[in-house]
Amino acid sequence: MKNYKIAILAGDGIGPEITAEAVKVLKVIEERNDVSFELLPAAFGACAYFESGSAFPHQTKAICDEADAILKGPIGLSHEDSKRIPIDEQPERGALLPLRRRYNTYANFRPVSLPKSLGHFSPLKAEVIGEGIDLVIVRELVGGLYFGEKEMGVNDAGLRYVRETLEYDESQIRQIMQQAFKLASKRRKLLHNIHKSNVLKSSVLWNEVMEEVAKDYPDVQVVNMLVDAAATALCLKPTQFDVMVMENMFGDILSDQGGGILGSLGLMPSACIGPDKAYYEPSHGSAPDIAGKNIANPYSMIGSVAMMLENSFDMEAEAKNVWAAMQGVFADGYSTADLSKPGSGVTMISTVEFGDKVVEKL
Amino acid sequence: MKNYKIAILAGDGIGPEITAEAVKVLKVIEERNDVSFELLPAAFGACAYFESGSAFPHQTKAICDEADAILKGPIGLSHEDSKRIPIDEQPERGALLPLRRRYNTYANFRPVSLPKSLGHFSPLKAEVIGEGIDLVIVRELVGGLYFGEKEMGVNDAGLRYVRETLEYDESQIRQIMQQAFKLASKRRKLLHNIHKSNVLKSSVLWNEVMEEVAKDYPDVQVVNMLVDAAATALCLKPTQFDVMVMENMFGDILSDQGGGILGSLGLMPSACIGPDKAYYEPSHGSAPDIAGKNIANPYSMIGSVAMMLENSFDMEAEAKNVWAAMQGVFADGYSTADLSKPGSGVTMISTVEFGDKVVEKL
Numbered sequence: 001m002k003n004y005k006i007a008i009l010a011g012d013g014i015g016p017e018i019t020a021e022a023v024k025v026l027k028v029i030e031e032r033n034d035v036s037f038e039l040l041p042a043a044f045g046a047c048a049y050f051e052s053g054s055a056f057p058h059q060t061k062a063i064c065d066e067a068d069a070i071l072k073g074p075i076g077l078s079h080e081d082s083k084r085i086p087i088d089e090q091p092e093r094g095a096l097l098p099l100r101r102r103y104n105t106y107a108n109f110r111p112v113s114l115p116k117s118l119g120h121f122s123p124l125k126a127e128v129i130g131e132g133i134d135l136v137i138v139r140e141l142v143g144g145l146y147f148g149e150k151e152m153g154v155n156d157a158g159l160r161y162v163r164e165t166l167e168y169d170e171s172q173i174r175q176i177m178q179q180a181f182k183l184a185s186k187r188r189k190l191l192h193n194i195h196k197s198n199v200l201k202s203s204v205l206w207n208e209v210m211e212e213v214a215k216d217y218p219d220v221q222v223v224n225m226l227v228d229a230a231a232t233a234l235c236l237k238p239t240q241f242d243v244m245v246m247e248n249m250f251g252d253i254l255s256d257q258g259g260g261i262l263g264s265l266g267l268m269p270s271a272c273i274g275p276d277k278a279y280y281e282p283s284h285g286s287a288p289d290i291a292g293k294n295i296a297n298p299y300s301m302i303g304s305v306a307m308m309l310e311n312s313f314d315m316e317a318e319a320k321n322v323w324a325a326m327q328g329v330f331a332d333g334y335s336t337a338d339l340s341k342p343g344s345g346v347t348m349i350s351t352v353e354f355g356d357k358v359v360e361k362l
Numbered sequence: 363m364k365n366y367k368i369a370i371l372a373g374d375g376i377g378p379e380i381t382a383e384a385v386k387v388l389k390v391i392e393e394r395n396d397v398s399f400e401l402l403p404a405a406f407g408a409c410a411y412f413e414s415g416s417a418f419p420h421q422t423k424a425i426c427d428e429a430d431a432i433l434k435g436p437i438g439l440s441h442e443d444s445k446r447i448p449i450d451e452q453p454e455r456g457a458l459l460p461l462r463r464r465y466n467t468y469a470n471f472r473p474v475s476l477p478k479s480l481g482h483f484s485p486l487k488a489e490v491i492g493e494g495i496d497l498v499i500v501r502e503l504v505g506g507l508y509f510g511e512k513e514m515g516v517n518d519a520g521l522r523y524v525r526e527t528l529e530y531d532e533s534q535i536r537q538i539m540q541q542a543f544k545l546a547s548k549r550r551k552l553l554h555n556i557h558k559s560n561v562l563k564s565s566v567l568w569n570e571v572m573e574e575v576a577k578d579y580p581d582v583q584v585v586n587m588l589v590d591a592a593a594t595a596l597c598l599k600p601t602q603f604d605v606m607v608m609e610n611m612f613g614d615i616l617s618d619q620g621g622g623i624l625g626s627l628g629l630m631p632s633a634c635i636g637p638d639k640a641y642y643e644p645s646h647g648s649a650p651d652i653a654g655k656n657i658a659n660p661y662s663m664i665g666s667v668a669m670m671l672e673n674s675f676d677m678e679a680e681a682k683n684v685w686a687a688m689q690g691v692f693a694d695g696y697s698t699a700d701l702s703k704p705g706s707g708v709t710m711i712s713t714v715e716f717g718d719k720v721v722e723k724l
């Protein structure tokens with residue numbers, strides 16, 4: 001019997017609610033497989049800051065260090081509430097970025113996937129969705145503007161200024177490219193390389209290294225696309241994409257656009273993979289406006305569990321079952337209030353009920 | 363009688379075709395108003411580079427310097443063809459950015475507008491478009507990563523690296539904010555401030571200055587939104603927006619997403635306004651794949667003329683007529699092949715025919 005330790009960072013806002021549903025799914029998987037999951041809850045995010053003065057406390061670091069995988073809920077406060085925390089202690093800068101850096105989780109996989117049958121969730125017309133959207137954004141997660149030097153001050157003219165640095169070296173680009181090509185060669189063998197080489201020199205190097213790595217994957221077709229053109233194309237013809245690779249900030253924006261074309265960020269789980277450790281999180285924020293109402297859909301969190309089963313525990317079959325169970329609940333005509341408008345012919349259920357129905361299907 | 367000099371930079375790809383139609387419109391306006399337009403064609407872009415070795419030749423600079431306004435077509439080559447030009451001479455770096463810097467055109471206005479009646483162009487469902495999309499992206503155009511220092515080299519570990527700088531000072535932010543608030547107070551008095559202050563320090567300063575400027579516009583309601591959330595929201599509920607203000611790179615990506623939700627970048631004109639000079643251009647690229655086929659829609663270029671009439675020549679009424687004429691051609695059931703799929707019940711006309719029909723309506 002395999003034993004895995006899983007750190008559970010429930011986070012802020014809707015985090016605890018949707019994490020509870022994901023934990024239910026882990027329990028089912030544990031019961032029917034020759035595996036045991038030791039769940040290690042730990043404080044992380046704004047809640048941790050208010051409790052202990054640190055958004056990523058030492059105990060949490062220790063728990064994550066010894067865990068085999070980390071399940072992380074969304075963190076953060078509303079725009080106004082964030083002002084209650086000094087800028088550098090805010091949970092994004094004080095917890096999330098340090099988590100990514102600590103485990104060097106450079107490869108962020110964000111599936112943007114919607115079967116034709118769930119077209120009613122999407123703002124896009126049926127003919128645009130065609131046979132369904134099924135792409136993966138591979139986002140570089142520990143470089144670029146996110147981790148570059150930052151300088152704030154007052155210049156010689158007496159003006160406040162900020163200077164930040166976007167930096168990449170070839171090894172950072174090569175490792176994310178290898179992940180993207182590897183994934184593309186397991187899928188439709190089509191890789192869209194997203195860049196801005198007509199303005200950014202970092203994209204010039206990015207493209208150079210991409211061409212070097214491409215030589216090792218002669219069966220993968222590469223399409224080069226400017227990031228702005230990609231933003232257009234994701235709306236106009238998302239079905240043209242299979243795997244898209246891009247740097248950190250572009251990936252942030254385009255993956256949220258991905259949530260937009262699906263109909264909700266609530267449909268966006270993700271995996272953040274480093275050389276020795278991986279963590280799994282929804283791509284969305286903590287949605288303080290709907291927190292505590294038992295209406296958030298736990299799809300992104302349960303989907304993150306599915307990605308964990310596949311990537312961290314080699315349980316591909318069970319991962320598939322989890323996806324199928326969630327699709328099954330939708331197929332039965334159920335959804336949560338954040339996903340469907342009343343009157344769309346869908347039966348509205350709560351966060352907890354959605355989790356229960358997924359468990360039933362499993 | 364007023365005399366205006368207009369520099370005409372037709373550009374690359376579809377540029378000359380759509381510029382020709384815009385010029386027809388200028389002629390009509392000239393004929394029926396107490397105004398004369400002296401049109402000064404000048405080489406600009408990849409075509410200029412191949413002709414003279416410079417994408418923004420001295421003669422063109424001289425012509426632009428003496429012009430009252432500049433009408434600029436799209437520039438650039440396909441990904442493969444750009445490799446025929448050294449990186450720093452490519453038309454984006456060699457012509458477009460120098461043009462923006464030369465005239466300090468810091469305020470870029472990009473209307474994203476689609477009346478309900480043209481909903482068939484859009485990939486979005488009718489219920490998402492509602493009574494129509496009508497927002498303006500106000501993009502800072504001469505700062506940020508676009509104009510920061512760039513360094514490429516090999517580091518101590520022997521690895522190629524690139525470092526680029528994103529820089530803003532408070533005066534740059536203040537001037538674009540003032541433009542945005544001014545526009546918002548003339549429209550629905552709703553301003554979405556788009557930022558990424560949970561990661562970027564430049565956004566922290568951005569938001570600080572925004573709050574300072576906001577004090578002068580107490581009647582404008584400000585909504586702060588993270589750039590990634592804005593990318594989601596532009597797909598899910600574009601009608602919530604009226605004026606959106608953002609820094610250069612965010613504006614590049616989100617305005618192209620704007621073209622995506624309308625159905626084509628061909629529907630995206632823009633105005634680039636500096637303290638002493640303004641230029642007008644489509645927000646899209648030169649579309650080398652459809653160049654020379656007489657199928658590109660000149661809407662973005664004629665719309666840029668409308669913006670010129672309003673902003674540079676105080677001819678607001680004629681500007682309105684130009685918009686109305688173009689909507690009228692669409693309303694009569696005509697469109698170009700790049701905008702509509704065959705079989706959508708629309709009569710397909712060519713670039714030239716579209717221009718002719720606009721002229722007829724005028």
Ligand SMILES: CC(C)[C@H](C(=O)O)[C@@H](O)C(=O)O
Pocket residue numbers: 076092096252283560561590
């Ligand atoms: C919360 C924020 C720092 C984060 C990011 O920008 O990476 C989030 O938007 C995401 O996409 O994971």
Ligand SMILES: CC(C)[C@H](C(=O)O)[C@@H](O)C(=O)O
Pocket residue numbers: 198199228438454458614645
């Ligand atoms: C051509 C390119 C340099 C330009 C930009 O990035 O600003 C274009 O995409 C635009 O949006 O005007």
